[in-house]
Amino acid sequence: MHKTAASPESLHAALAGGVFYRCDKSGLRLISGSEELADFLGVDPADLSENLGAVLGKDSPNVYAEVFESASDDSASFTIPYMHPRFGKRWFSIRRSPVPEVDKGFLAFLRDETVLHESMVKVAAAQSRDVENSARLQAAVLMEGQRLQIPDLDYHTATIPSKLVDGDFLDVLRLSGNSVDFLLGDVMGKGMDAAILGAMIKFSFARALSISLFGAEDLPDPSRICHNANAAVASRLFERQSFATLTYARFEATRKILKFVDCGHTSIVHYSRRTGECWRVKGGNMPLGFMKAQTYRSFMLPIDPGDCLLMYTDGLSECCNRWDEAFGEERVAYLLRTYADLPAPDLTGTILRLGFAYSAAGFNDDVSLVCVKYNGETPATSFDRSLNLTLKPAGFSAFEKVENLLGDDLDAWTPGLGIETRSEILLAMHEALTNILEHGLGGKDGPCEIRWRYLEGLLSIEFTYSGPDYDWASRPVSPLSSFADSGYGRLIMDKAMDSLLLAQGFYAKKRLVMCRCLDIAASMEANA
Amino acid sequence: MDSKISLEGEIALFRPELKKIDVLNSEEFQASLLSLMEGKTRLVLDLSMVQFIDSSGLGKIITALRSLREKGGEMRICSVQPPVQVLFTMVRLGEIVGIDPDRETAALELGKSTGAGSTR
Structure with a gap:
């Protein structure tokens, strides 16, 4: 049998609708329907009656045999590849139902699902590429670059993407000798689109910073940076019907404060060494992309030596156990208070591990953390x-x-x-x-x-x-x-x-x- | 409440003799003010004795102003002391009510704004 070229019309006419046949319980012997089935498969009817298994399973003998060998009397369906003599490689689905009153054989329905199968393969391949590309993009652009050594400051960042794809982004920037800026955000949505938007937002912050810093004597206020970044990306986020929540925070060692802008993000958790208590801190601002001309307001939080700050994305606080109960912000705060004595990398790792253990099926959303511990000394003249x-x-x-x-x-x-x-x-x-x-x-x-x-x-x-x-x-x-x-x-x-x-x-x-x-x-x- | 209340022509003058108008005495202040305003539509509030006003006292002044305007009347404030001026400047009270250096100017301005002549 030789493969011949077929027009789409003839292919459609030949394989449209599918075909019924009856076979024995082993699936190897044809009982009835040989004419139609032979026509469908492009073979001689005489080849089918005793060789049904050999013909249908010629391109996937193991699959075909295993399905019939392991089959119970219940209905079942499976998909096999088939090299059609006229139309080339096809994908057939076979659905069989038991016919017990006759001979305990099966009534089967064979259908050509090549188009559906190929579409699924293409989607899976595209998704796989999306996942891999996003993961590469995230690693290259979205996450923190070179680690900074900052006196008296022990900080650590970590991220766990849910499906290799990450809408989270973070950055750590040292703009002066006495301060360090942290950016942690989360783009609404998943996949490559979210990753690209995250990269775009991160770039817009870098650009807003460079513009604000040019010729300036003082560091630009975080609110100014957020305002400029939003002005640059809001219209694009609007177009994509997306937005991003984020925290832009600056730790100032001289004045011992955290100055931050909270754009609709999760709370910052502040552990106070002096009182041994944890506080969930929020500042009211809209997410990036909600309004094109948004005015942002920065807030200030005094920090004492020994204090610890935790910023995180909602993948942590919103992960659920098998009873669908969220991890919650309060639990995050409890963990910070409990493990506040650990160095920042260990503290971050512990919280991630416990969050992951809590969740029923791992993290369903990306989880990113920034942990900052201030180990400076109390000023002599206080x-x-x-x-x-x-x-x-x-x-x-x-x-x-x-x-x-x-x-x-x-x-x-x-x-x-x-x-x-x-x-x-x-x-x-x-x-x-x-x-x-x-x-x-x-x-x-x-x-x-x-x-x-x-x-x-x-x-x-x-x-x-x-x-x-x-x-x-x-x-x-x-x-x-x-x-x-x-x-x-x-x-x-x-x-x-x-x-x-x-x-x-x-x-x-x-x-x-x-x-x-x-x-x-x-x-x-x-x-x- | 120790208050100096007088009527000069069509314009009521009210000078509360209080150092503070705050959460402790603002209700009493309001009661005196409302009582004076009965049947009147123009008021000069002389704050020459007052050294401190908080949000509660400020709320009562705003309520009195709203009440007068609902009746087609008007109010002006005068002789504001420096600590109180800090509050008024901070909340920009001058954008919604006239503030004058003394009661004569206030009465004159009130006469202009309501079409009535000066009371002095």
């Missing part, structure tokens, strides 16, 4: 004060004592500070205490630790208390033009301070952090 108070609904008069104490410290620590700035800070303190008493403690008596610290031009004021899960700090600010009866406390705090955030701890603990940059030299000049 302007740092802590108070432990019990706030009471009828105890507003106690505020005055706290405000006076803060005022005295400002006078001593920041001589030359302008009266306006001083008044603004005291107003913010007053409003913070009022809000904590009214909203944070739910109108009941409660302990509150207050700590303020001044370091290299940065004043931070922290309040730690326990109260209901009411995130009053993220409520929209009422502008005066709204003519609302109340709600101006947030407005005053927002205006008076450069950064205001409310972090969540364990057991309903809350931590309000307010920071203000004080330019004493400018203040003195203005007053002069």
Whole structure:
């Protein structure tokens, strides 16, 4: 039998519809349907009756034999290759059903599924290429490049792609001797498209940085960098109906703060060595690609020696066990607190291992982590004060004592500070205490630790208390033009301070952090 | 509440004799203000005695302003002390209500804006 060229029309006519036949239980002997089957297979009917197995299984004898040998009496189907004398290599599916009342043989239906099979092969090949290319792209572009050696900073990054394909991206950049920038993000979606978008976003950040740094005396603020990066990529993300969540964070060793922009990303977990507690910290901004002209706001978090920060993508917190229960942000925070003494690489590895063990079928999404431990020393001259108070609904008069104490410290620590700035800070303190008493403690008596610290031009004021899960700090600010009866406390705090955030701890603990940059030299000049 | 209340022509003058208007006394401040405003549509709020106002006090001033405007009236603020001026500048109160150096100027401006003459 020789293969001859066939037009698509004749191929369609010959193989369209499929063909029925009956065979014995072994599948080797044809019982009926020889004419139609022989025509379908392009062979002589006489060759089929006793040689059905040899003809159908000629190109895959093992498959054909195994299927019939192992077959029970149930219905089954399988696919075999077949070199057609006229049409070349084809893929036939054979579906057989038992016919017990006759001779315990089978009624079989043979169908040409070459087109479907080839399509599936092409899709699988494309997916495989996509996976491999994405993994290469991720390794080459999306993940951190050369590891940096930074004094007093122990950091580690890690990523586990879910299917070799990664929509996550991260970078570590040292832009000055005293600071290091971390970028961790996650593109919505999977596959090559997500990987390309991740590379594009990472590039846009590098470009935004280089533009902002050119001729500048100071480092550009993270909010400025995010704004410029978003302006560069938003329209492309719009076109692809995608977006990216990310955290851009800068650790400043001199002022001992983390200055960050949270673009709709998972919380940063902050382990405080001083108190032994963990805090989930968020800053309210939109993801990249939501709006073309988005204004981003940076937030500040004071860091002490021994503190540890963990940034991660939602593949970790959202991985589920076999009861479909998510790992959760709180569990991440517990792990950080438990293993905070480990060096950053071991800590990262432990969290990844435990997350992976928790998940029912491994990580379904990419998981990336950035762990930062600050091992510096406490400054020799530390302007740092802590108070432990019990706030009471009828105890507003106690505020005055706290405000006076803060005022005295400002006078001593920041001589030359302008009266306006001083008044603004005291107003913010007053409003913070009022809000904590009214909203944070739910109108009941409660302990509150207050700590303020001044370091290299940065004043931070922290309040730690326990109260209901009411995130009053993220409520929209009422502008005066709204003519609302109340709600101006947030407005005053927002205006008076450069950064205001409310972090969540364990057991309903809350931590309000307010920071203000004080330019004493400018203040003195203005007053002069 | 110790307050200096007087009526000069069509314009009510209110000078709270308080060092602070905050969460502790803002309700009392509002009650005095509303009582004075009854039947009046023009008000000068003289803050010469007040050294501190918080968000609660600010809310009461805004409420009074809204109430007057709903009746077709107007309010001006005068004689603001430096610590209070810090708050007003910070929240940009001057963008929604007139702030004057003294009560005479405030009354004059109020007369202009409502079409009435000066009260002095």
